[in-house]
Amino acid sequence: MSTDTESVALVDDEVVAHVVRAALFAALTGVFSYVSVQLPISPVPYTMQVLGVFLAGIFLGPRWGFASLALYVVAGAVGAPVYAYGASGVGQLVSPWGGYLWSYPFAAGLLGYVAHGTEERTPAGDIAGWRLAVGLTATTVVIYAFGTVGYAYFGDLALFADPLGALVSAALVTVVPFVPGEILKGVVAVLVARSERLRNR
Template sequence: MSGTQSVDLVGDEAVSNIALAALLAALTAAFAYVSIPLPGLPAPVSFQVFGVYFAGLLLGPRWGGFSIGLYLLAGIAGAPVFSNAGSGLGYVVGPTGGYLVGFLLAAVLIGAIAHRSIEPKPLSEVPLARQVVALLAGLVCIYAVGVPWLVAVAGLPPAEALTVGALIFLPGDAIKIAATLALVKGGVLARQQSTATA
């Protein structure tokens, strides 16, 4: 009897994680529609990184990566879920595709640092300092893939790629991290997590 109950509980938890992963993938797609193209820059100012942060913090490395993987697969399949309603494999292998690949890796990294395990813990049990480190590491990961990708695909000199592909966006990215942490501190994300796993 206890074995059956354990299997049921694991199954229920997996269903909850899948549901939240799908929700966050859709949220990431919605954030991508809030994109502001800036003249002379290869990538727009976009809010989809919020979805990456939320996925890693709420779902941990495995399910957070699964969520952003769903988002990427939807875009590759033709759904207009990337910045400026972009879609298709051509978009992913284009000049800004490195940032999309970085999103997937960042969600896994954020989850791994924040939760220190494959399975997510309640967000209330993750110290704020660790959340800060996790989000900063995720941002570095995104740039670490996106900037060299610009050099390789767009043919930009490394210094220019670093400037237009990272440094210009740093102030805005700092604000996005602060906003994410404010949602965590305010309990908004924790409530979302507990609702999904209830």
Template structure:
């Protein structure tokens, strides 16, 4: 793995840990800025390295570093009622990351449309896994789990997806020469080869 890849994975892991601590406690699922970091990891790192950043985040939290909401950590946090949301992040990031080449190389309206679409799909994964896990762990019906773990967050998370997409569409083309996802080269005079 290239040093640049390791640095970006580390930066997105750190960003996720910081965004997680910006929280408003809404039992049983706190409101945080995690989704914003998750989307940015996918949009800027692509599916492979974005998923790696989330796996590193989960691993360091599991071994006791307080990176989960309210400075939580440990396997108990991952296996608790809200653990499904956390465990869904690598897959969600991989889905969001599928549009990383489009965000780096497409014209802005197309890039934003692709990004929002992938972000909504990633959000559906987070909600699906998270609410299902919450229902099982907390003994809730599917409807009650949806009401507690999805409904209060939909509007705010949709805003985060749009914001992350717009931000990534502005930033990704500027870092395209060192981008980490696999896609056609966008270098001036490039042959369109796959890196």
């Protein structure tokens, strides 16, 4: 009986630890959102939010990475000032850049799955380099696919009347200007994952 009680306690402690970590990465993504720059060649703000997505996927794995960014999106939707420039509200989810926000939970979950292979969380420093490379690339594609479609739809670019033209026009302002920055964020995420200080966490 005591063994069963101890097992339940251990499971409860583990769940609490996962929830706390998910909340911390959601908060970190919110902090990153305040690093926002308006590029002259795009109406979409450049932020560091994607770095939060990368780190959540790498450090939390698929299930909790998804949960962390879902918490982030929901928190912003209900009024927490965690979106770009401290914005919040449901309106941000249907703005021209709302597609990015919708993508974050799925992107973090995908990266976690590719990086870890299973739902078990591998120490970040032990994740194979090829898994990080493939995961970060796939995650970036997902984020910008959502972002491009969202911009074409919510930005009134006649997505249904001229799908190809609308998507190309959207990609020119939602993807092309941001590629160098995303590569840099990916490098930073890998360096953090490989950090000796965090290697065994």
